[in-house]
Amino acid sequence: DADVTQTPRNRITKTGKRIMLECSQTKGHDRMYWYRQDPGLGLRLIYYSFDVKDINKGEISDGYSVSRQAQAKFSLSLESAIPNQTALYFCATSDPGTGGGYTFGSGTRLTVV
Amino acid sequence: AQSVTQPDIHITVSEGASLELRCNYSYGATPYLFWYVQSPGQGLQLLLKYFSGDTLVQGIKGFEAEFKRSQSSFNLRKPSVHWSDAAEYFCAVGASLSGNQFYFGTGTSLTVIP
DSSP: OOSEEEEOSEEEEOTTOOEEEEEEESSOOSEEEEEEEETTTEEEEEEEEEETTEEEEOTTOTTEEEEEEETTEEEEEESSOOGGGOEEEEEEEEOGGGTOOEEEOOOEEEEEO | OOEEEOOOSEEEEETTSOEEEOOEEEOSSOOEEEEEEEOTTSOEEEEEEEOSSOSEEEOGGGOEEEEEGGGTEEEEEESSOOGGGOEEEEEEEESOTTSSOEEEOOOEEEEEEO
16 A cells, blocks of 8 residues: 555546535654645645644635545545646655655646536 | 745657756755656656655655755656656755655746647
8 A cells, every 4th residue: 555545546527516625644743744746846835734733824725625534544635626736646645753754645736627 | 835836837848868857945954855747637656755864765666766955856867758647846955854744846848849
């Protein structure tokens, strides 16, 4: 099993629909992150969580919400999807105590039509 | 504020040739620096990282990077490129391991020609 699993891998949804992207990790790390990747823009942070009771906004949190259901699970929701939220979404986890760096999931490709 | 610049959007090299991908960062103190590789349809994989000590760091897949404080650079190198190295490469910088996040560059796409 992958260290960080994202579901679904691909999703097409309609404008205005609510959608949830899920992430689970088996690394046992406290820190989890959601990024989106757009061509030419690199990765931008949406939300991050340093433990189950800690949720923080990143640089582009508008239009998104998150839930940290457990240490291993961190889900991202689009309450009312819009076309400019079409992107590749990555979940990641990290542990500063073991040298930093992220372990990424394989990504969810979301298309909003 | 921290930032990362990868000046080259796309690079093409011949198989067997040497490679250098550029990364410049903006940060006042000693940064934490990373290089990641993203193969098509995959997530990002950590190639190497620099925290302190020896400024030349070795990573996986035969890659190395050199931290040059005077130039605010952390360029990635490989002596001989293989076709399987074709991918997108991202440089990232963070203020500390316990900081909020790491900032990513916009990436450099590498094409390897036979």
